[in-house]
Amino acid sequence: MSIEIRRAAGADAAAVHTMLGELADYQDQGAYLTASVADWQGFLGREEVVVLIAEVGGAVAGYVSALRRPYLWVGGDQLALDDLYVREQFRDAGVGRQLMLALARFALPDRLPISWGLRLENTAGYRFYERLGAKLVTKTVAGWSPEAYERQLSE
Template sequence: MIRIRQAGTADAREIDAMVRELAAHENSLEHVQVDATGWQRQLARPDVVVLLAEDDDEAVGFASTTRRLHLWSGGDLLALDDLYVRPERRDRGVGAQLMTAVARLAAADDLLVVWGVRLDNSAGQRFYARLGATLSTKMTAAWAPEGYRRHLAATSR
C-alpha cells in the first residue's frame, strides 16, 4: 500500500539519494550541487513541499514543488520541479498517486501547476496528457553565472 506524505527535514538523506538517482538517469549528476544538509534546509522552507511516496516505510518516489509568485495573475502558482519513481516501482500507479497529491496541494488554494517535461520523454508526455495536463512546446533557457558574468564583463568595457 503506497502512502504519500510531506517530507520533513528527517527525510533529507532519502530525498538526496533519489534526486541523485534521477540526475544519474538523466545524465545530469554533475549538475546536482545540493547535499543532504542542503535538503534539510530546503525542506524547512515554507515555499518548498516535497511529497514522499512510501511502501511499508520504504521510499519509492517523490514529487518536489515550490510555491512561487506568478506575476501575470498577481497570485501564486505551484511549480513541480521533479516527479520521480524508483525504476523497480514504475508502472504501478505511484507516479499517478504522487500527481494526485500534487493536485490536492494545489487545489487547497486553486493554484495553477506548471512543470517541464523533456521533448524526448514521450512516455512522460503521454502520462501527463492522460492526467489532463495541457502540453505545449516551449524552450527553457538557463543563464548560468559563468554565462552572465561573461556578458557583464563584455558590456562593462
C-alpha cells in the first residue's frame, strides 16, 4: 500500500474538519467540537499551524496536526502535536507511523522538539508511541474555560 503525505492547504479544510469530527466522536467529545470548516480554512493558512494529510490510493486516510510555538524553557520553538488520527479502515497499515515520521521530517531542519498529550486509558497509543521511541511522562492537563474563570473574576 502506497501512503502519500502532504501538507494540508485551505482546500483541505472540509476533509480535515470531517476527520476531526470523526476523532471527536470516537473520543465521545463530539459535543465540544465547535470549529467550522471556515475556521479550518483560516487555520490552514497560518504558518504556525502544521497539518499533514495521509492519502492511500487517493483516499484521505488520516492526519496529524501540530502548532509551532515558543518553548520558553529552552529558548526556542517546539511542535505541540494536537491530533494524530487515522481512519478506521486504514489502521494497522503504517499510516500513523508515516504521519509521525513526516512530522519528524518537518521538525528536523530546526531540530524542534515534538510534544503531545495522551489519555491514560489509551493503552494502544502508549504502545504505538513507545515503538517510535517517544519518552512517555505522566502529566495531568488542566483546562480553565472562559465560563469558569469569568466566575472567579466576578467574585
